[in-house]
Amino acid sequence: MSTQMKHRGSGAEPKNHLQSDFAETSSMDSDERYLTLHRQWKFAESFSASFAAMYVIGGIRATFYIGVEAGGPAAYW
Structure with a gap:
């Protein structure tokens, strides 16, 4: 899989395109995935x-x- 994964059915879809990718881990819930900060x-x-x-x-x-x-x-x- 690529390093930039999209939210899939988490219910917390990002409104900001900078929050649309994350490194998914099994211990993260949908809120944690949404709040992950990515700086580019x-x-x-x-x-x-x-x-x-x-x-x-x-x-x-x-x-x-x-x-x-x-x-x-x-x-x-």
Whole structure:
């Protein structure tokens, strides 16, 4: 069987397409299968996370630059 199984007659059909696949185990009931969290990052999410990380690093550099220009080396403390 494939690693992405669909709900079959569990009564708890997902409304979100991200919850439609799961690794079925014998100890899981229909509620547990429905609540299983699957995370998948596509290009947009990956790009957004990278852009946010670069923005934070750039902000730190700008803060230190302004601090050193205004107050000298004491800005590093």
